[in-house]
Amino acid sequence: MTAVTRPGGRTAAVRDAVLRAAADLLVETGLEGLELAAVAQRAGVGKSTVYRRWGTVAALVADLLVDMADTSSRRPATGALSTDLLAAAKLIRRTLTDPRQGALFKAIIATATSDPTTAQALAAFYRKRVDEVSPVVIDAVDRGEAPDGVDAREVIRHLSAPLYYRFLTDTAPISAADVRRSVALTMAGVQAGVFGPEAAGPTPPGPRTTTPTGSATGRRRTES
């Protein structure tokens, strides 16, 4: 195999090749086709390397999730909560409706239903994704668009939930209307105080005074 010069060197190149091969096999054949020997062959690396480094299929899927979490996109920053949430929801729709990405997520979520290692890795993946997007809510608090003490992570989780529910339990594809409804519902919940101790109500005129102690979620942008 000809090594490609890249950051991280040969070890990272092997990991990349193995994870890409694992994702390919998951997409094409589901979990049944994901055997370490087949992954090694497809990746063009030695079987013993794959067995030594990952050992089990579950460990390999867990590492794939770590890699997917590391290569995530930036948080939206449109200047308003509703458009930030819309951008985040559109990205979820785009990911889940993409033939390759959608199949990969379905295979991993299915694996997590019966394998505890994959379930832990999947939960960690979503915690990381949610943490990356949550600052849009913290910024909305600073702008007076959301109540102080709102649970930013729960806002993002509830934005995602209807899209995943359709993805996993329905044959109808996730539509643009699904995205808009999820954003509208999440905004209504924020405004009604569903995710925090108090309702925001109408935005007060002029700059809003925020307390320096931060919210219950402890993720004020100025502190992180």
Next chain:
Amino acid sequence: MTAVTRPGGRTAAVRDAVLRAAADLLVETGLEGLELAAVAQRAGVGKSTVYRRWGTVAALVADLLVDMADTSSRRPATGALSTDLLAAAKLIRRTLTDPRQGALFKAIIATATSDPTTAQALAAFYRKRVDEVSPVVIDAVDRGEAPDGVDAREVIRHLSAPLYYRFLTDTAPISAADVRRSVALTMAGVQAGVFGPEAAGPTPPGPRTTTPTGSATGRRRTES
């Protein structure tokens, strides 16, 4: 095998035994352990009966879903939308956190991610479940608690979504707080008009005039 006298006779008794055996194997071993021969043996019926009647594992899982849909519980009728939604959400939590039922749903949802027949059956199952609970929203419209033209099915789908999202992507169990938050969010969405063409606003005093043409969802109680 000693036949038990029951409604439906021997054919129904065989189906019951086979579906129960299929559910047991799904819970215990996941989809991998679900082979028609193993199901027949566990059910104490002839292999040829199972092969002739169901033919494939996917058809068997689909029939299991039909059976699960047929044995569903009644819709809540507490007299108010928020308490009806709370009862429905509590039932979802109870089902998904029950060790046997939860494992069964996980196995079926996982199967649906890679098998189109199961995916169709699963979608039909949830359509039926949602249709059974949706009248609580139609009644709420009649009481003036929800806006005319609200999409009752979408209300129920969005009540379920956060509970399923936690169930399938998180290792934290579904909590009572998750149930309350889902109800509060759904209620906020109903009141803000997220699921229909207009917001309900505060309930007007006295009896409310409803239009005889029915809502966009076409499921007015007086018409069905």
